[in-house]
Amino acid sequence: MKRYQKMSSLYAPTLKEDPAEAELVSHKLLLRAGMIRKTAAGLYSYLPLCWRVLRKIEGVIRDEMEGIGAQEIQVPILTPAELWEQSGRYGAYGPELMRLKDRHDRDFVLGPTHEETFTDLVRNELRSYKQLPVTLYQIQDKFRDELRPRFGLMRGREFIMKDAYSFSASQESLQECYDAEKAAYARIAERCGIKALPVVADSGQIGGDTSVEFMALADAGEAELVWCDCGFAADTEAATAEVAVAEGEAGELERVHTPNAGTISDVSALLGVQESATRKALALIDGEGRATVCFVPGDHEMNDVKAEHVFGDYHMMTDEELRDAGLVKGFIGPVGLPEGIRVVADASLKSSEWWLVGANLANYHYRHAQMGRDFTIDEWVDVVCAREGDLCPHCGKPMHAARGIEISQVFQLGTKYSESMGATFMDEDGREKPFLMGCYGIGVSRMVSAVVEQHSDERGICWPVCVAPYEVEVVAMSVNDDVVWPVASKVTEELAAADLEVVVDDRKERPGVKFADADLIGIPYQVILGKKGVAAGNAEVKVRETGERFDVPFAELSQWLRDRIVPARA
Numbered sequence: 001m002k003r004y005q006k007m008s009s010l011y012a013p014t015l016k017e018d019p020a021e022a023e024l025v026s027h028k029l030l031l032r033a034g035m036i037r038k039t040a041a042g043l044y045s046y047l048p049l050c051w052r053v054l055r056k057i058e059g060v061i062r063d064e065m066e067g068i069g070a071q072e073i074q075v076p077i078l079t080p081a082e083l084w085e086q087s088g089r090y091g092a093y094g095p096e097l098m099r100l101k102d103r104h105d106r107d108f109v110l111g112p113t114h115e116e117t118f119t120d121l122v123r124n125e126l127r128s129y130k131q132l133p134v135t136l137y138q139i140q141d142k143f144r145d146e147l148r149p150r151f152g153l154m155r156g157r158e159f160i161m162k163d164a165y166s167f168s169a170s171q172e173s174l175q176e177c178y179d180a181e182k183a184a185y186a187r188i189a190e191r192c193g194i195k196a197l198p199v200v201a202d203s204g205q206i207g208g209d210t211s212v213e214f215m216a217l218a219d220a221g222e223a224e225l226v227w228c229d230c231g232f233a234a235d236t237e238a239a240t241a242e243v244a245v246a247e248g249e250a251g252e253l254e255r256v257h258t259p260n261a262g263t264i265s266d267v268s269a270l271l272g273v274q275e276s277a278t279r280k281a282l283a284l285i286d287g288e289g290r291a292t293v294c295f296v297p298g299d300h301e302m303n304d305v306k307a308e309h310v311f312g313d314y315h316m317m318t319d320e321e322l323r324d325a326g327l328v329k330g331f332i333g334p335v336g337l338p339e340g341i342r343v344v345a346d347a348s349l350k351s352s353e354w355w356l357v358g359a360n361l362a363n364y365h366y367r368h369a370q371m372g373r374d375f376t377i378d379e380w381v382d383v384v385c386a387r388e389g390d391l392c393p394h395c396g397k398p399m400h401a402a403r404g405i406e407i408s409q410v411f412q413l414g415t416k417y418s419e420s421m422g423a424t425f426m427d428e429d430g431r432e433k434p435f436l437m438g439c440y441g442i443g444v445s446r447m448v449s450a451v452v453e454q455h456s457d458e459r460g461i462c463w464p465v466c467v468a469p470y471e472v473e474v475v476a477m478s479v480n481d482d483v484v485w486p487v488a489s490k491v492t493e494e495l496a497a498a499d500l501e502v503v504v505d506d507r508k509e510r511p512g513v514k515f516a517d518a519d520l521i522g523i524p525y526q527v528i529l530g531k532k533g534v535a536a537g538n539a540e541v542k543v544r545e546t547g548e549r550f551d552v553p554f555a556e557l558s559q560w561l562r563d564r565i566v567p568a569r570a
C-alpha cells in the first residue's frame with residue numbers, strides 16, 4: 001500500500017499569530033506554517049514540510065543539470081585556507097568569510113562558494129583538451145557571515161546553494177557551457193513555479209552578456225528592476241535607459257513666489273507643470289569634500305550606486321552643511337549659485353534648454369531659466385535611477401518597474417581562478433593553457449522564500465503543485481463521526497494508491513482550526529469531507545490558490561485529481 005502522512009503525527013507546529021521578528025510575507029508564513037524554525041540569527045532548521053519542498057526543487061535542478069550533461073559531486077564544506085590564499089581571496093573576501101582553526105592551529109574557511117576547491121580538484125587530473133569541457137556541480141550548505149542576515153531563508157548565514165563550475169579549452173566552449181546553464185536556469189525557475197526575469201548583470205566587451213542574474217519578481221525583493229516587453233531587463237542601478245524629460249517653457253527669466261513649495265510635487269502642483277518639467281537639486285559633499293549640487297529630472301531619483309561611481313564616497317549635505325555652502329533647502333537652482341560649488345547634472349537634461357528651478361532664495365523659483373543664458377552646468381553625469389516609463393535602450397518602448405529577488409546567477413569567470421591557481425591543460429597545439437571557467441549558482445533555500453512571495457494570500461501559502469510538500473490534503477471534518485471518518489480514511493488510502501502525495505488531517509480539532517491550518521500550510525488541493533457530502537457520495541474539493549470549489553463524486557475523485565495534478569508536476 002502507498003504511504004500517506006497523518007497530520008496528527010506531522011511535525012509542523014503552526015502558529016496562530018504572526019511572529020514579531022518577521023517582516024516579509026514569506027518569512028512570516030514559513031514560520032507560521034511550521035516549516036522552518038530559527039536556531040540563531042541567519043540559521044534555520046528546515047522542518048518536514050519545508051524539507052519536502054527543498055527536495056523537490058533539488059529534484060528539478062538535478063534533472064536539468066543531467067539534461068545539459070553536468071555531473072553532480074560533493075566537495076568538503078570545510079576548505080583549507082591555503083586554497084583561498086592561492087586565489088588571493090583569503091584576504092579579499094572580508095568579514096563575510098567564516099574562518100576557523102583546527103587543533104593544529106591550521107586555518108580553514110567554511111565555503112561561501114567553491115571556485116577554489118573545484119579548480120584544485122581538476123587541476124592535476126584534467127590534463128588534455130580532449131577531456132574538455134567538463135561541468136561539475138553540487139548542492140550543499142554554504143556559509144556567509146552576512147552583515148544583516150534577515151528575512152528568514154532569504155538571507156541566511158548558512159543556506160543551501162547549487163553551485164556549478166565549468167572548465168573549457170576555448171572561449172567558444174565556455175560560451176556554450178554558459179548558454180546551456182543560463183537556459184537551464186530559466187527552466188528551473190519556471191518548473192519550480194517562479195516567475196523570473198534574466199537581468200544582465202555585466203556585459204562583456206565582445207557584446208552579449210557574461211553574467212546574468214535571475215530575478216524572481218516580488219514586491220519584497222531587494223533589487224529594483226526595469227523591464228520591457230521586448231525581453232530586456234536590468235537593475236535600475238545598471239540600466240542606461242533613455243529618460244524622457246519634459247521641456248520647460250521659453251521666455252524671459254521670471255522669479256515666481258512659491259511659498260512653502262519646497263518639494264517637487266508642491267511646485268508642480270502650484271505652478272501647474274508636470275514633475276518631469278521641473279529640476280530636482282541634490283546637494284551633497286563629494287568624496288573629495290567639495291560642495292556639489294547635482295540636478296536630475298524632477299520625477300527621477302538619484303541612484304546611490306551610480307552616484308558613488310561619480311562622486312566617490314559622498315554624502316548628502318546636512319542642514320548645517322547647506323547653510324555653510326549658502327544653499328537654501330528646497331529652493332536650490334543653477335541660477336546664481338554661491339561661488340565655488342561643483343555644478344553637475346544628469347545627462348538626460350543635456351538636451352533640455354528651459355528649466356523650472358529653485359531661485360536660491362526661500363519660497364521662490366525661477367521660470368524660463370535658459371541654459372547658456374542664465375546658467376551653465378560644469379559636468380554631465382549618469383546618476384538617475386531608471387524608473388517606470390523610461391525608454392528601453394533596446395527597442396525604445398516605455399519600460400515597467402518591478403522589484404526582484406536574486407535567485408540565481410550565471411557568470412563567465414574566464415581564467416581568473418585557473419591562472420592564479422595554476423590550473424592548466426594541454427591544448428591541441430601542444431601548449432599549456434589555463435582553463436576557461438564559468439560558475440553558476442542557485443540559491444536553493446532562497447527559492448523557497450521566492451515561491452512563497454509569489455504564491456500566497458492573506459490566509460497563507462498557496463504552493464504550486466510542482467514544489468508543494470504534498471499534493472492533496474484530506475480534511476476530515478469530524479474524526480469522531482462514525483460515518484465521516486471511515487470514508488475519510490478510505491479516500492486517503494485510495495488517493496495515495498493513485499500515486500498522489502497525500503496528507504490527511506486526522507486531528508481531533510474543530511473544522512475551523514483544520515480549515516485555517518489547511519489554508520496556512522497551503523497544500524494545493526483540499527479534499528473536504530463532511531457529513532452532508534459523504535451522505536451524498538461527494539467530496540468537496542477546494543483549489544487552494546484560486547479558491548474554486550467542486551463537488552466530486554467519490555468514484556471519480558482519484559482520476560479528477562490526477563487529471564489536474566499529474567500535468568502540473570515539475
Ligand code: ATP
Pocket residue numbers: 113144146153154155156157158159160161406407408409441442443444445446
Ligand atoms: P546577494 O547579492 O543576494 O547577497 P550574491 O550575489 O552574493 O547574493 P551569489 O554569490 O551569486 O550571491 O550566490 C548564488 C546564489 O545564492 C544567489 O543568487 C542567491 O540566490 C543565493 N544566496 C546568496 N547569498 C545568500 C544568503 N545569504 N542566503 C540565502 N541565499 C543566498
Ligand code: MG
Pocket residue numbers: 213406408409
Ligand atoms: Mg549573485
